[in-house]
Amino acid sequence: MSPDDSLQEEYFDEKFEEEDPWSFRSSSYEQEKYRRQTRVAEERLTDVDRILEFGCAEGAHSEMLLDRFPDAELLGIDVAEDAVERARESVGEERAEFIAGDAVERVDEFGGGFDLVVWSETIYYMGNQLSVPEMNEYIQTVFDLMTDGGLVVMANIIGQEGSEEDRLTRPEVLDAYYGMLGAHGEEVSREVFVEAKSESGETHEYEIRAFRA
Numbered sequence: 001m002s003p004d005d006s007l008q009e010e011y012f013d014e015k016f017e018e019e020d021p022w023s024f025r026s027s028s029y030e031q032e033k034y035r036r037q038t039r040v041a042e043e044r045l046t047d048v049d050r051i052l053e054f055g056c057a058e059g060a061h062s063e064m065l066l067d068r069f070p071d072a073e074l075l076g077i078d079v080a081e082d083a084v085e086r087a088r089e090s091v092g093e094e095r096a097e098f099i100a101g102d103a104v105e106r107v108d109e110f111g112g113g114f115d116l117v118v119w120s121e122t123i124y125y126m127g128n129q130l131s132v133p134e135m136n137e138y139i140q141t142v143f144d145l146m147t148d149g150g151l152v153v154m155a156n157i158i159g160q161e162g163s164e165e166d167r168l169t170r171p172e173v174l175d176a177y178y179g180m181l182g183a184h185g186e187e188v189s190r191e192v193f194v195e196a197k198s199e200s201g202e203t204h205e206y207e208i209r210a211f212r213a
């Protein structure tokens with residue numbers, strides 16, 4: 001079975017023709033998810049100089065991270081060009097750099113020394129582009145870019161019935177990523193949340209996990 005091409009670059013370019021297509025800024029559900037991930041990092045890291053954010057979109061989570069880690073530089077990457085342009089405009093901080101591009105293809109440009117990698121609701125799209133061995137190697141590459149004791153923090157929705165993303169977010173698929181992350185790093189935190197989005201009233205289940213390099 002080939003990867004689902006419909007959920008790659010063009011899909012995100014189209015999504016971001018509209019501003020904030022997933023209500024990242026206005027949704028209390030999304031904001032709470034960012035706060036929870038940020039808290040997991042704050043509780044476990046003392047010095048944070050460099051942050052890598054996968055799938056930074058329009059910079060809503062980036063802003064929170066820059067606020068909570070005032071001495072840190074942040075590198076955000078997102079495949080959707082319009083989203084990255086909006087992130088650059090709205091964040092407007094010298095400490096933040098945003099790359100428009102595919103995180104798989106551009107990994108050699110990231111540099112190293114990341115104390116914190118935030119990988120929120122993005123790993124399953126990247127996994128959809130890669131074979132299992134390629135994903136495993138990619139995860140190793142990410143850990144190689146981190147400082148000793150650094151942290152990967154991620155949130156992933158579990159299943160999305162009726163949506164195109166459902167097959168990418170089945171628990172058994174996510175478990176494969178967690179297995180690889182746990183093999184290259186050490187799992188240090190795992191929490192599950194079930195919450196309704198006030199905009200739609202729909203209930204979603206998501207997990208926040210953290211892995212130590």
Ligand SMILES: C[S@@+](CC[C@H](N)C(=O)[O-])C[C@H]1O[C@@H](n2cnc3c(N)ncnc32)[C@H](O)[C@@H]1O
Pocket residue numbers: 012022024030054055056057061077078079080083101102103104119120121122125126
């Ligand atoms: C569901 S959004 C999540 C945004 C944000 N991180 C959050 O948690 O709310 C997924 C984001 O990942 C980006 N994305 C998907 N595949 C990517 C890839 N290969 N490289 C970089 N960004 C990617 C999309 O453009 C989109 O902005």
